Amino acid sequence: MIYNIYSKRKGFEILCPLGSYPLFLRKNKDDKEELIKFLSEEGTRHKTSSLYVHIPFCDSLCNFCCFYRGLLKETQAIRYLDALKKEIVRYSDTNYVKSSSFASIYIGGGTPTSLRTEQLTDLLALLKERFNIRSDAEITVETTTHNAERDKLEALYENGVNRLSFGVQTFKDSIRNILTLTDTRSEAISVIRAAREIGFENIDIDLMYNLPGQSMDDWKMDLRQAAELELESISPNPLFVARGTAFAKQIAAGEIPPISGNRVEIDMYLLAISELENAGYRQQNLVHFVLPEKEHLYARMRFGSQDCLALGTSGGGFLGAYLYGNVRGINRYIEKIESTNAEFPVNICAKLTAEELMHKYVIWGLHSTEVGKNAFRELFGVELVDAFPEQIKSLERRGLIESDKSMIVLTTAGKVWCTNVAEEFCPERYVTIFEKMFGD
Ligand code: SF4
Structure with missing residues (x-):
């Protein structure tokens, strides 16, 4: 059934x-202007918010990925970070931000750790300087296991990052190869262990199921390996093969093993629930399984429809009754920020009824x-x-x-x-x- x-x-x-x-049905300029008025309203004590910062770069592009990201180019990254800093400063001058406190920050991508250490620490320093970040805030950085060098992780830890989310996907080397992941299972495990040694007490890994050539036993081994690492959070997601992508074409041409249908995907999800619950995790939401005393605060705030200020290209935020999406495209975002002194890079905005x-x-x-x-x-x-x-x-x-x-x-x-x-x-x-x- x-x-x-x-x-x-x-x-x-x-x-x-x-x-x-x-949101995506609206192209209403008035709503954007109203959002800007809302941001400048005086005397309003806004609720606790979360902050999302998008870093759209990766140092290698995985064949299966359909997130908005591009291959890191140093000059473009420098220009992007300059624009992002301007956006941070512009928002921080609004009454909305001045009257808000931020309980969770999520720096996602792309792969934020494809940036150099000092670029990341500069960004964190500016956020702390310009936003009222609570002392107990959850600060997450997304990373992969192949570019999270120890000194970079140490610098993040010293600068207040207290949660890491590693995109592991699978521990099986033959499937890692198919997914064009550039490091091995044992290298990935070493990096996660190094993060623990540095002091991170909230570590999440993303795993994927219904991968090309993945059997139910492979999936069980991945879940058990993850649980053995005694991480605070494990996030299983089904692989999504976007239509028309090179990855989809490779599967269709038989160059990559096929993925299974609905029934196997469902069985894999059910296996994740039972394996992770047996290992002592509770299901916080559809994709995050956490240790009983832990939670992913940013996810709770977002799924609870609390305010989220989203910065960077393609970021999607929700402030008051306003849902908005930023300009998509690294160069378009930079141009938008550079074109005027006070423009916010909002592309589309809807005031919800x-x-x-x-x-x-x-x-x-x-x-x-x-x-x-x-x-x-x-x-x-x-x-x-x-x-x-x-x-x-x-x-x-x-x-x-x-x-x-x-x-x-x-x-x-x-x-x-x-x-x-x-x-x-x-x-x-x-x-x-x-x-x-x-x-x-
Ligand atoms: S590292 Fe992550 S964001 Fe970058 S291409 Fe791979 S899966 Fe996508």
Whole structure:
């Protein structure tokens, strides 16, 4: 039954547009101007926020990756960082930032550690100088195991970074080769152990399943190897093969082993849940499994629809009722920042209506596997079950969610089909457009 609740298990291809609902349908200049007014409003004590900083460079490009990133070029990186610093300063002069405190910072990419150590420490120093970062803030840097040299990790640690997220993907060397990862399993493990020796007490690794040629046993070995490392967080994600990419063409041509279908992918996800729970982890959200006393604060804040100021090219943020996306393209971003003295690099912005905010709250919240009824009532002045009566009844009937007095919670089947479930809280008119743009 669990395998065929919907015709297709929706994932990354729908999760991204769904997560930015209803942003990508808007091209409303007025909303952007209103956002700028909102940022300059005086006398408002804003809520605790998170901060996302995008570093769009990698020092080698993995064949399977469809994130927004480019191969590191030193001159371009210098120009990009100059522009990013200007963006930081511009935001830090707004009343919004002056009246906010930041509880979590996520420096993602790309691979931030493809930058030189002093470039990273300069960036961290400027963030600390210009933003009110809480003393207990979670500060994460994404990295890979092939360019996290010990002295670079030490410098990050000394400069306040307290969480690392390593893109490991798999420990099996033959599959690492297929994925064009440039280091070996044992080298990857050594780097993770070195991070622990340096003092990092919150280390996450990304693993991927349903990889080309990966068997269920391979996947089990990856999960067990990860658990043996006694990391605070393990994040299993299914491989997403983007249509029309060189990687997809190589699979189609038989140059790379095929990936499996829905059923195996679901079995691999279920195996991850059982293996990681048996190893003592709790599932914080769809993709993060954490040790009981740990959590990934940035993910909790984002999935909880708390404010997030996003900086850098292609960053997506949410401030007050404003959802926005920055200019996509490294050179376009630099040009936008350099073109005027005060411009923010926002490309698209939507001020969400009360109804859209409710939809967004549930769509994002479900990715934490539960949505609190009290919090919903406090935020929107209406009961969750009254706002979405049909969806909740239908999902309960199909065994995808359960609810009690205080929350609705995804069942195991609901976790498997979460993106499909979340999509049911998205208005039909948007789903139709998503499907046309991003579906099969
Ligand atoms: S290092 Fe990470 S962001 Fe860069 S290409 Fe590989 S998977 Fe993508």
